[in-house]
Amino acid sequence: MSRRTLKLGAILLGVGGPGQHNTWLNSDVAADASVDVRWYIARAQEAEAAKFDLVFIVDSQFITPDSPNHYLSRLEPLTLLSAIAVHTTHIGLVGTATTSYNEPFNLARRLYSLDHISGGRAGWNVVTSGDAGTAGNYSRDEHYDYPTRYGRALEHVRVSQGLWDSYEEDAFPRDKERGVFFDRTKQHTLDHQGEYFRVAGPLNLERSPQGQPVIFQAGDSEDGRDLGAAVADAIFTHAATLEQARAFRTELRERAAAKGRDPENVLIVPGIFPIIADTDEQARAKETAILGAKSFDKALAELGRPFGWHDFRQYDLDAPFPDVELGSSFRTQAENISRHARENGLTLRQVVEHQVDAGRSPFVGSPRTVADEIQRWFEGGGFDGVSVSVNSPSEFARFTEQVVPILRARGVVRSEYEADTLRGNLGLPLPRNRHTAARRTPEPVR
Numbered sequence: 001m002s003r004r005t006l007k008l009g010a011i012l013l014g015v016g017g018p019g020q021h022n023t024w025l026n027s028d029v030a031a032d033a034s035v036d037v038r039w040y041i042a043r044a045q046e047a048e049a050a051k052f053d054l055v056f057i058v059d060s061q062f063i064t065p066d067s068p069n070h071y072l073s074r075l076e077p078l079t080l081l082s083a084i085a086v087h088t089t090h091i092g093l094v095g096t097a098t099t100s101y102n103e104p105f106n107l108a109r110r111l112y113s114l115d116h117i118s119g120g121r122a123g124w125n126v127v128t129s130g131d132a133g134t135a136g137n138y139s140r141d142e143h144y145d146y147p148t149r150y151g152r153a154l155e156h157v158r159v160s161q162g163l164w165d166s167y168e169e170d171a172f173p174r175d176k177e178r179g180v181f182f183d184r185t186k187q188h189t190l191d192h193q194g195e196y197f198r199v200a201g202p203l204n205l206e207r208s209p210q211g212q213p214v215i216f217q218a219g220d221s222e223d224g225r226d227l228g229a230a231v232a233d234a235i236f237t238h239a240a241t242l243e244q245a246r247a248f249r250t251e252l253r254e255r256a257a258a259k260g261r262d263p264e265n266v267l268i269v270p271g272i273f274p275i276i277a278d279t280d281e282q283a284r285a286k287e288t289a290i291l292g293a294k295s296f297d298k299a300l301a302e303l304g305r306p307f308g309w310h311d312f313r314q315y316d317l318d319a320p321f322p323d324v325e326l327g328s329s330f331r332t333q334a335e336n337i338s339r340h341a342r343e344n345g346l347t348l349r350q351v352v353e354h355q356v357d358a359g360r361s362p363f364v365g366s367p368r369t370v371a372d373e374i375q376r377w378f379e380g381g382g383f384d385g386v387s388v389s390v391n392s393p394s395e396f397a398r399f400t401e402q403v404v405p406i407l408r409a410r411g412v413v414r415s416e417y418e419a420d421t422l423r424g425n426l427g428l429p430l431p432r433n434r435h436t437a438a439r440r441t442p443e444p445v446r
Contacts, residue, residue: 006378006413007234007385007426008052008404009094011271012043014070016391017058018305019359021298024069028392034074041087043390050400051414053425054092054123056216056236056387057081061101062133064309066301078110085118092422094123094216099156100149101129101138104197108160111213112205120209120421124160125216125236126227128153130330132308146331150223152196157215157231159199161431162190164212166202168436188435210421211431216269221332229255233428234267236387240362245270245382265428267384274363274370274388276398283365291356300352306330306337317349367402374403375412 014034016023024031033039044055057077077095085093093114097107115122128150132143144152171186190201217228218236228235229252239245245268253263275290277283300317304310307324315322321341326334341351362377363370377383390396407413419425 007269009054009056009269009387010047010052011056011387011389012040013389013391014074016069018068018302021295022293023391026392028394034070037083040080041084044084044088044091046400048088048091050404051417052091054094054422056094059096060131061129061137062131078114082114082117090417092121092123093118094125096125096127098127098129099153100144101134104156104159105199108163108203109205112164112208115208115213123214123216123422126153126157146223150227153227154230155194155196159192159197161212163201163203165433165435167206168433169207172206210423214422228252230259234269237270239270242377242380242382245377249381269385269387270383271387271389272363273361274399275361276367276370280365280369287364294356299356303352303355306333312348315348318347321346321348321351368406371403371406
């Protein structure tokens with residue numbers, strides 16, 4: 001049995017995501033990085049050279065003037081990943097797509113097209129759309145409530161997986177001598193009649209090299225965790241301490257096992273923001289400078305996002321944190337913020353300051369210190385991989401050229417790719433086509 005190795009992902013955030021207010025001012029960051037396909041291709045190629053497993057493109061469908069800079073103007077994930085696919089050969093290509101505002105047939109076809117274009121390297125980050133304002137862009141008066149959002153999500157994924165099984169692996173012999181293009185007995189309709197979707201099928205696209213795109217998911221609510229345990233091959237998350245990370249990983253794996261899944265096939269891959277300098281002291285000073293450069297006013301505005309973009313600028317900063325309706329946006333995040341403020345008697349100003357300070361990274365120091373800490377978390381059961389936020393090419397190079405080689409020398413990360421598909425490199429099993437499996441299952445002896 002091969003040794004378990006740390007999985008590596010790169011989150012490509014262009015000119016800066018949440019809390020990265022001044023990232024775009026860095027001379028090393030192209031001011032139009034979020035819409036320049038060449039920027040993304042270059043970062044993906046750098047990640048592939050370092051033997052990363054995947055690049056990840058985040059997405060949302062609703063913005064306000066207070067949205068993070070990267071969110072204001074960015075490329076659609078699957079279109080972008082298709083472009084990256086033809087400039088790379090091994091690295092996985094993962095994009096966010098909502099189950100709330102996509103139909104299963106359309107999205108399953110787009111994802112499977114990416115899987116074919118890339119030779120089996122596609123991944124789908126399943127989301128239910130946290131921004132309630134998204135409803136207004138899709139002819140709805142209100143966002144779906146939590147039970148509906150997650151009910152749709154589970155059914156959406158199951159329908160997509162059924163559509164990806166429309167053709168068995170050997171459905172297209174393409175035998176010119178015999179004049180046989182395809183075997184019609186290996187094509188299957190879906191005929192799904194569910195609570196949220198009715199889909200006949202079949203999907204007009206044959207089986208891909210990895211069978212089905214890899215399913216990713218990120219949701220910390222009870223419903224989100226349950227969805228991840230049910231369908232996800234890998235789960236994006238965040239953790240401030242090894243203890244928190246270990247507890248989350250243990251819980252998700254237990255949930256998956258309770259659903260009859262092999263918990264070894266559910267990978268936990270938190271996002272991290274390493275801060276690296278020549279010495280630990282320089283790295284800590286660098287982190288302090290990064291936090292100090294954050295705009296309080298922008299942080300105050302961004303605080304409204306989990307509360308449905310509620311405008312907190314209307315309140316007295318030094319009064320107790322206001323009692324705000326949670327709504328149907330990022331409800332779990334909003335609940336956590338409100339609970340922390342209430343239990344600690346915080347003012348609005350203190351809540352904003354706490355949110356800014358919460359951006360501190362556990363992975364700060366010299367290359368060796370950062371490598372040591374990543375290895376400690378990995379071997380301590382905190383995660384199966386990490387996803388590194390990427391803005392500045394030079395900062396990303398510090399990680400790939402100074403930290404990764406230390407981890408590689410210790411056998412923590414791979415030296416070469418093991419497979420040509422994302423599923424293969426993540427060590428995940430190839431899903432059997434349900435119709436082929438049924439065909440090969442022997443009849444019970446009577």
